[in-house]
Amino acid sequence: MAPQEVFHAAGGQEQHERSAREVRQRAILRVAVPVPLRRLFDYLPPEGLTCDDCRPGQRFWVPFGKRSLVAVLVDVVDDSPFDELKPALERIDSHPVFDQRSRQFLQWAADYYQAPAGELYAAALPVALRKGKPADHWAEQWLELTTEGKGLPETALARAKKQQALLQLLLSFGRQSRTALNARGLNSTVCKALIERGLARWVSGPTAPPPLEDTEPKPAPDLNEEQQLAIDAVAFDSFSASLLEGTTGSGKTEVYLRLMERALREGKQALLLVPEIGLTPQTLRRIAARFPDFGIAALHSGLADGERARAWLSAASGVADIVIGTRSAIFTPLPRLGVILVDEEHDGSFKQQDGVRYSARDLSVVLAKRAGVPVMLGSATPSLESLHNALSGRYQHLYLRHRAGNARPPQISLVPTLHQQLQEGFAPQVLRHIGETLSRGEQVLVFINRRGYAPALTCDDCGWLADCPHCSSKLTLHRRQRHLRCHHCDYRMREVHSCPQCHSRNLNALGAGTERSEDFLAHTFNQFPVIRVDRDTTSSKQALDRLLEPARNGEPCLLLGTQMLAKGHHLPRVTLVVIQDADGGLFSADFRAPERMGQLLEQVAGRAGRGDLAGHVLLQSRYPEHPMLQLLLNKGYGAFARQLLEERALTQLPPIRAMALVRAECEEARWAEEFLTNARHYLEALAPPSPQLQYLGPVPALLERKSGRFRFYLQITAEKRGLLQQMLARFCAWAEGNKNRRLRWAVDMDAQELS
Numbered sequence: 001m002a003p004q005e006v007f008h009a010a011g012g013q014e015q016h017e018r019s020a021r022e023v024r025q026r027a028i029l030r031v032a033v034p035v036p037l038r039r040l041f042d043y044l045p046p047e048g049l050t051c052d053d054c055r056p057g058q059r060f061w062v063p064f065g066k067r068s069l070v071a072v073l074v075d076v077v078d079d080s081p082f083d084e085l086k087p088a089l090e091r092i093d094s095h096p097v098f099d100q101r102s103r104q105f106l107q108w109a110a111d112y113y114q115a116p117a118g119e120l121y122a123a124a125l126p127v128a129l130r131k132g133k134p135a136d137h138w139a140e141q142w143l144e145l146t147t148e149g150k151g152l153p154e155t156a157l158a159r160a161k162k163q164q165a166l167l168q169l170l171l172s173f174g175r176q177s178r179t180a181l182n183a184r185g186l187n188s189t190v191c192k193a194l195i196e197r198g199l200a201r202w203v204s205g206p207t208a209p210p211p212l213e214d215t216e217p218k219p220a221p222d223l224n225e226e227q228q229l230a231i232d233a234v235a236f237d238s239f240s241a242s243l244l245e246g247t248t249g250s251g252k253t254e255v256y257l258r259l260m261e262r263a264l265r266e267g268k269q270a271l272l273l274v275p276e277i278g279l280t281p282q283t284l285r286r287i288a289a290r291f292p293d294f295g296i297a298a299l300h301s302g303l304a305d306g307e308r309a310r311a312w313l314s315a316a317s318g319v320a321d322i323v324i325g326t327r328s329a330i331f332t333p334l335p336r337l338g339v340i341l342v343d344e345e346h347d348g349s350f351k352q353q354d355g356v357r358y359s360a361r362d363l364s365v366v367l368a369k370r371a372g373v374p375v376m377l378g379s380a381t382p383s384l385e386s387l388h389n390a391l392s393g394r395y396q397h398l399y400l401r402h403r404a405g406n407a408r409p410p411q412i413s414l415v416p417t418l419h420q421q422l423q424e425g426f427a428p429q430v431l432r433h434i435g436e437t438l439s440r441g442e443q444v445l446v447f448i449n450r451r452g453y454a455p456a457l458t459c460d461d462c463g464w465l466a467d468c469p470h471c472s473s474k475l476t477l478h479r480r481q482r483h484l485r486c487h488h489c490d491y492r493m494r495e496v497h498s499c500p501q502c503h504s505r506n507l508n509a510l511g512a513g514t515e516r517s518e519d520f521l522a523h524t525f526n527q528f529p530v531i532r533v534d535r536d537t538t539s540s541k542q543a544l545d546r547l548l549e550p551a552r553n554g555e556p557c558l559l560l561g562t563q564m565l566a567k568g569h570h571l572p573r574v575t576l577v578v579i580q581d582a583d584g585g586l587f588s589a590d591f592r593a594p595e596r597m598g599q600l601l602e603q604v605a606g607r608a609g610r611g612d613l614a615g616h617v618l619l620q621s622r623y624p625e626h627p628m629l630q631l632l633l634n635k636g637y638g639a640f641a642r643q644l645l646e647e648r649a650l651t652q653l654p655p656i657r658a659m660a661l662v663r664a665e666c667e668e669a670r671w672a673e674e675f676l677t678n679a680r681h682y683l684e685a686l687a688p689p690s691p692q693l694q695y696l697g698p699v700p701a702l703l704e705r706k707s708g709r710f711r712f713y714l715q716i717t718a719e720k721r722g723l724l725q726q727m728l729a730r731f732c733a734w735a736e737g738n739k740n741r742r743l744r745w746a747v748d749m750d751a752q753e754l755s
Helices: 100-112 117-124 161-173 178-183 188-196 225-232 252-265 277-290 305-316 327-331 360-371 384-391 428-439 514-524 543-547 593-605 627-635 637-651 669-686 721-735
Strands: 005-008 028-032 039-043 059-064 067-077 140-145 200-205 240-246 269-273 296-299 322-325 337-343 374-379 396-400 411-416 443-447 456-459 476-478 483-485 492-494 507-510 530-533 558-561 574-579 616-621 658-666 693-706 709-718 744-749
Touching: 028 059, 028 117, 039 059, 039 067, 067 117, 100 117, 100 327, 100 360, 100 721, 117 327, 140 161, 140 178, 161 188, 188 200, 225 252, 225 396, 240 252, 240 360, 240 384, 252 269, 252 277, 252 337, 252 374, 269 327, 269 360, 277 296, 277 322, 296 305, 322 327, 327 360, 337 360, 360 374, 384 396, 384 637, 411 627, 428 443, 428 514, 428 574, 428 616, 456 476, 514 530, 514 558, 530 543, 574 593, 593 616, 593 627, 593 637, 616 627, 627 637, 658 669, 658 693, 658 721, 669 693, 669 709, 669 721, 709 721, 721 744
Parallel strands: 005 039, 240 374, 240 396, 269 322, 269 337, 296 322, 337 374, 411 616, 443 558, 443 574, 530 558, 574 616
Antiparallel strands: 028 039, 028 067, 059 067, 140 200, 456 507, 476 483, 483 492, 658 709, 658 744, 693 709
């Protein structure tokens, strides 16, 4: 790890460094403060507290300039290079909220991603704890057996059925939280009866996971041979990294559940990362049905602040046995960690695109290695990074080539749309197939990766286009909300009915989004419900779960949506999938676009025919003969991905080489470009361009202007990741001297987006 520079937090006056000989011995708190400076800060303990009262991992209120901030204690040292230090204001936690392994892991991540440690600690905490709420606020009472109670046989209270049930529960599973007892119908009256007999007592303990909705327990299904081989290949006595490449519907989730079960049998915790909060409710139901006697904590942005803090603390205290979460859950302390599972590991949402730009997928492998536990990355369409690691032997490569049960792979057909008369973007034969499928009582899924009514509004008389005034993008028409909206900065303006330039009323909505397609399909197939799934219809908590309920019940319906429908949903009555535009990514300037296109097409196609009924996929394309499309359809994603890897090797792009972007943005384009030009000169002085190290830029981002700021990047690719890390560490120290406060800069290690 790169050594951390430590700066004092004295009030306003610069303190001079003293020589090591002059430093007197004292207790000094070295803390991570959530500010964009890659340094730790020194404080004295709060008044009335000694060194013994301050333990690494606790949070403190500290003065910082004119503000008070929540800082995390990283270390207690006995000297500082600065003389007059301010005392911390207050200790927040009586016990550490971050254990030693978590602190070391967070420091590793801060060094690797060239991020301020204080900002990374803040990102690891749920909002309520980030704001300084004491962890003890969520402590609760636990019922445990006394010595006398532990000595009783299980049938000692057979005449009192509820007391007997409570006794058996405590004998079998140990102490239980009040929350868990209430969820089981064992109220305070029953508990009081055991306490009055001297058999049990209440004790204060860590927060328990919030209770889940009632779920009927379900037994584990039989495994097929491929699933059993994948499970047997994972050893639990040491670190291992596995890539589970399983076709859609092949039973990857069942493999995850069996690995969880093994961890739970050994008294360990299991961490499951999912890409979207929309997948969490159905995943929770399935896991709760399999493991009704274990504590399950969910961590995602859809929770209220208090709910998330409680779930986080239950995981960090070791009370929660299973933790399910989106990307930030990777930073949750798990003292009994036994296995890490990453579902849909290829998904771009595992990479944070602002603030601390980390990859939860990559960090899961690092955490597993540091904890000495297995990690499994699963996907039907593995990322090229994970596939490269598997093919080079860094990961073991496991396969599920066949769909589970009686399900068969869907038939896939290309529908040429060039020179065809389309109706709102749909070819006539596609509409005919949709009608026939619905009339058989089956379900149809239509994928359109554009929300809103239309992606552009123009004047047919003067050519005016509705542009975003803050971004290099068009405004999307949302007719239901009667406004035009930018999907990058969320700028909105009321829907216009005449051209602002020539005042003509001859306005034309170009293209079709989900809203427009919903209107058309609802009118064309008015006997069947059309369920639209996009960000506009799923903004509230549990909205996606409620929307999909009719489809899960098997009712004939037409599902219409964006990428939210492409991930993980098991809808066995969907027998027809329509992809309105299969050409996205064929001609993009982003070198990752073909990979994303192939993954998306394969994932969406995988929603068809997951039950006993045969599935059919129709892909509309203006370029049906394109070699990449033909390779994907004829040879499958595996051959498609390997072809892309060969191309990356020729172009020396990731994952063959390490890549980082230095990003800069400013309201004045010339300042951002000038900063990156100077950055390139500085880096080239450290390490000149060579076959092993290459620079590109500065160049404008694909979306050059966003939220009123011009955006540029400098691209650096290196044969050796270590050299790149050393250069970036020195660059960050240099760049922090930038005095232009209107300019923002960031390092994006292993960048996934050029936009």
